[in-house]
Amino acid sequence: MRLGPRETHHVRVHPFSPGQVVALRYITRADATVGMTWPARVVEDSDDLLALWIPAGAEYRAWHTPPGEPRRLVPATWRRETLRLMFPGRAHSIWCTWEGPERTFRLFYVNLEEPFRRTPIGFDTNDHTLDVIAWPNLRWEWKDLEDFEALVRSGVFTPPFAAAVRAEAESVIADIEARRGVFASAWPAWRPPPHWTIPALPAGWNEVPPVPWERRDWAYRPAAAH
Numbered sequence: 001m002r003l004g005p006r007e008t009h010h011v012r013v014h015p016f017s018p019g020q021v022v023a024l025r026y027i028t029r030a031d032a033t034v035g036m037t038w039p040a041r042v043v044e045d046s047d048d049l050l051a052l053w054i055p056a057g058a059e060y061r062a063w064h065t066p067p068g069e070p071r072r073l074v075p076a077t078w079r080r081e082t083l084r085l086m087f088p089g090r091a092h093s094i095w096c097t098w099e100g101p102e103r104t105f106r107l108f109y110v111n112l113e114e115p116f117r118r119t120p121i122g123f124d125t126n127d128h129t130l131d132v133i134a135w136p137n138l139r140w141e142w143k144d145l146e147d148f149e150a151l152v153r154s155g156v157f158t159p160p161f162a163a164a165v166r167a168e169a170e171s172v173i174a175d176i177e178a179r180r181g182v183f184a185s186a187w188p189a190w191r192p193p194p195h196w197t198i199p200a201l202p203a204g205w206n207e208v209p210p211v212p213w214e215r216r217d218w219a220y221r222p223a224a225a226h
């Protein structure tokens with residue numbers, strides 16, 4: 001029996017092609033609906049890497065809370081060219097960012113997040129609040145550690161989940177300190193093909209049903225009542 005290149009006994013994956021525009025969506029913790037969403041061009045969609053390019057100037061959707069009203073998604077402009085390196089089944093992504101007319105590599109941003117899921121128009125994930133920044137010289141620092149710990153204290157993040165997020169972060173920090181993987185790669189010198197234009201959100205970005213993380217009930221609890 002001949003299997004297609006990406007076909008297994010139970011899953012057939014249709015990878016996106018380089019240059020294709022997709023929607024990267026954060027699916028909300030509280031009610032599993034579509035939250036912050038970015039347009040991106042696919043750089044690579046292979047078995048062990050998903051690379052997405054979100055250039056400066058891309059119009060995405062960000063939360064905005066008018067006084068006295070519930071938050072809502074509004075158009076916003078992405079300010080810093082970002083290449084999001086995402087790893088199937090892993091609970092983090094590593095972002096390369098550049099800035100200025102010279103397109104200077106700025107830093108690696110390690111974003112702890114849900115392992116991504118495929119949708120017909122792109123990919124769904126959600127942020128886990130904790131981040132690690134690694135500078136070009138590979139000195140690193142925590143980001144938003146206090147916000148993360150507040151979510152653990154308040155019970156929104158369950159203890160086993162919080163431990164798993166910390167362990168995931170520590171595994172990436174080990175890679176930074178050993179200068180291996182992405183941190184020893186040529187990705188900081190990557191450039192988009194010159195004909196690539198700024199992507200726009202694909203139709204249906206807020207209508208295609210979200211694909212929630214299958215471990216969300218293990219990871220998240222409603223905010224504790226006071």
Ligand SMILES: [Mg+2]
Nearest residue numbers: 111127129131
């Ligand atoms: Mg984050």
